[in-house]
Amino acid sequence: MLISKRLAALAMAAALGGCATVTRGTTEQIIINSEPAGAEAKSSIGHACTATPCTWEVSRKSEFVVSFSKSGYDDMQVPVSTRIAGAGVAGFAGNVIIGGVVGMGVDAATGSTLEHYPNPVLANLVRTRKAVSHGRDRRRQSTKPEIVAKPEDEMPQS
Numbered sequence: 001m002l003i004s005k006r007l008a009a010l011a012m013a014a015a016l017g018g019c020a021t022v023t024r025g026t027t028e029q030i031i032i033n034s035e036p037a038g039a040e041a042k043s044s045i046g047h048a049c050t051a052t053p054c055t056w057e058v059s060r061k062s063e064f065v066v067s068f069s070k071s072g073y074d075d076m077q078v079p080v081s082t083r084i085a086g087a088g089v090a091g092f093a094g095n096v097i098i099g100g101v102v103g104m105g106v107d108a109a110t111g112s113t114l115e116h117y118p119n120p121v122l123a124n125l126v127r128t129r130k131a132v133s134h135g136r137d138r139r140r141q142s143t144k145p146e147i148v149a150k151p152e153d154e155m156p157q158s
Contacts, residue, residue: 029057033123043064080117
């Protein structure tokens with residue numbers, strides 16, 4: 001009788017945990033980098049680092065935007081999406097053997113079958129262009145030759 005209770009408890013525990021959730025977890029490490037390095041990075045879901053490169057632990061279900069800023073460079077945003085991972089599909093399929101319908105539901109609810117892309121997130125920052133004046137610079141010399149009148153005594157006589 002004791003053995004059958006243990007087997008029933010083990011079967012219940014296996015059914016409650018999804019395979020992908022158990023093997024892959026519900027979070028993923030996202031590498032944040034920029035070229036040049038040293039940019040400040042912030043995500044639309046509250047993560048931040050003062051200088052790239054850095055790594056964030058993010059829920060597998062979360063899609064977000066990473067905003068990069070660095071003095072002397074244009075700001076840049078990179079969207080990060082989710083997609084079904086090959087390993088996630090294998091874990092999800094393992095529910096047919098072990099986790100059953102409950103395990104499939106757990107995997108779907110936790111997002112454990114998903115992965116983020118791009119990962120690593122890389123921003124190729126562009127140098128800021130200096131503002132160009134659209135008006136003429138009055139101090140600038142004309143490219144046209146300047147005509148200078150000579151005094152009459154220096155002018156050739158005809």
